[in-house]
Amino acid sequence: GAGVSQSPRYKVAKRGQDVALRCDPISGHVSLFWYQQALGQGPEFLTYFQNEAQLDKSGLPSDRFFAERPEGSVSTLKIQRTQQEDSAVYLCASSLDYPRGDQPQHFGDGTRLSIL
Amino acid sequence: EDKVVQSPLSLVVHEGDTVTLNCSYEVTNFRSLLWYKQEKKAPTFLFMLTSSGIEKKSGRLSSILDKKELFSILNITATQTGDSAIYLCAVDDPGNTPLVFGKGTRLSVIA
Numbered sequence: 001g002a003g004v005s006q007s008p009r010y011k012v013a014k015r016g017q018d019v020a021l022r023c024d025p026i027s028g029h030v031s032l033f034w035y036q037q038a039l040g041q042g043p044e045f046l047t048y049f050q051n052e053a054q055l056d057k058s059g060l061p062s063d064r065f066f067a068e069r070p071e072g073s074v075s076t077l078k079i080q081r082t083q084q085e086d087s088a089v090y091l092c093a094s095s096l097d098y099p100r101g102d103q104p105q106h107f108g109d110g111t112r113l114s115i116l
Numbered sequence: 117e118d119k120v121v122q123s124p125l126s127l128v129v130h131e132g133d134t135v136t137l138n139c140s141y142e143v144t145n146f147r148s149l150l151w152y153k154q155e156k157k158a159p160t161f162l163f164m165l166t167s168s169g170i171e172k173k174s175g176r177l178s179s180i181l182d183k184k185e186l187f188s189i190l191n192i193t194a195t196q197t198g199d200s201a202i203y204l205c206a207v208d209d210p211g212n213t214p215l216v217f218g219k220g221t222r223l224s225v226i227a
Binding site for chain 1 (some may be wrong): 157164
């Protein structure tokens with residue numbers, strides 16, 4: 001597709017449920033990133049993939065958060081046993097090849113997650 | 117710890133005004149500074165700056181980086197209501213965190 005595609009756009013879940021958020025990066029982009037954006041804040045880094053390898057997961061807030069990109073294209077962010085503080089917009093971004101350092105990250109529209 | 121601070125946090129101007137948004141940073145290994153515009157959806161890329169003193173321009177928007185004083189500015193001339201958005205500054209520190217964002221500046225342009 002032309003841009004980064006995320007689904008669903010909105011997700012409402014009850015506390016304790018598991019959720020899965022999907023990201024389809026720009027075709028040919030090797031690098032993929034997940035960010036969490038709370039209301040009134042800038043995006044905060046969660047994790048980074050280079051192809052299928054998860055090279056950095058230092059931003060994942062707890063072991064309830066898990067991300068994968070098994071074939072080096074589509075990625076899924078999974079949150080287990082959701083809690084109210086997980087409510088946020090989850091943004092996915094991709095770039096051509098992050099280690100080169102000469103291309104920006106391009107963002108999807110995000111998934112707005114609300115935990116009741 | 118890497119830090120990016122934007123000012124002001126919010127700004128209201130009239131159409132036709134010129135605005136300057138500020139971004140200062142402290143990072144371990146600076147590689148680039150990026151500006152994004154965020155309306156209701158995805159942050160959209162505006163500029164990537166890597167060298168001091170070289171102005172980047174796109175229409176009414178321009179930006180410049182000062183690596184000695186560790187800041188960047190984003191200028192918007194002849195503002196329009198369509199410029200109303202949150203402007204995000206981010207710094208790339210590849211040895212630490214891929215992008216560290218500031219909290220953003222919320223710009224409102226009124227007719």
